[in-house]
Amino acid sequence: MTDDIAQHYRHIITAIGENPDREGLRDTPKRAAKAMQFLTAGYQQSLEEIVNGAVFESQTDEMVLVKDIELYSMCEHHLLPFIGKCHIAYLPSGKVLGLSKFARIVDMYARRMQIQENLTREIAEAVQQVTQSRGVAVVIEARHLCMMMRGVEKQNSSMTSSVMLGSFRSNQATRQEFLTLIS
């Protein structure tokens, strides 16, 4: 697979008018292929594998919030990065999820070709599926390189997307508590 992707990068390098055989570029197709495979490694993972059974019994029923999980993804329209942070909250119902697993869930879906809205929903639904909680809230704030380096070239705009499930959707006070905690 790496060789196949590298071959395509070699064609791209040639097509943009560079010489893929010059010293500095000789290993670039292979390096770029490995980087691309890393950035899309989420396709090879499953929720079950990354959660690895780290769901624990707990009587807590108060909101749990994991804030400022850094996020690197790639927009599916231009294959350029979008970079930001993700906040996840849930209302446990007998079970809590291992802390590191929130970041693993974010990475698994971020390391795919994405748009921010779908990424936000996929993370929320995964947390809901694993925790069976009374509600899940996910907010992502990100900057899109496809809007900064090219296209409209706007350097200071960021996009905020949110998905509220269960009580975060139906109960205004719960939603407000979450929004206050992340602001």
Ligand SMILES: Nc1nc2c(ncn2[C@@H]2O[C@H](COP(=O)(O)OP(=O)(O)OP(=O)(O)O)[C@@H](O)[C@H]2O)c(=O)[nH]1
């Ligand atoms: N909603 C949403 N749009 C995105 C995301 N990432 C990129 N886009 C947008 O996808 C759109 C693609 O628009 P097109 O007109 O088909 O492509 P384009 O000619 O390259 O567009 P410009 O970026 O406006 O130059 C652009 O408006 C991008 O800003 C994302 O995560 N969410």
Ligand SMILES: [Zn+2]
């Ligand atoms: Zn884009």
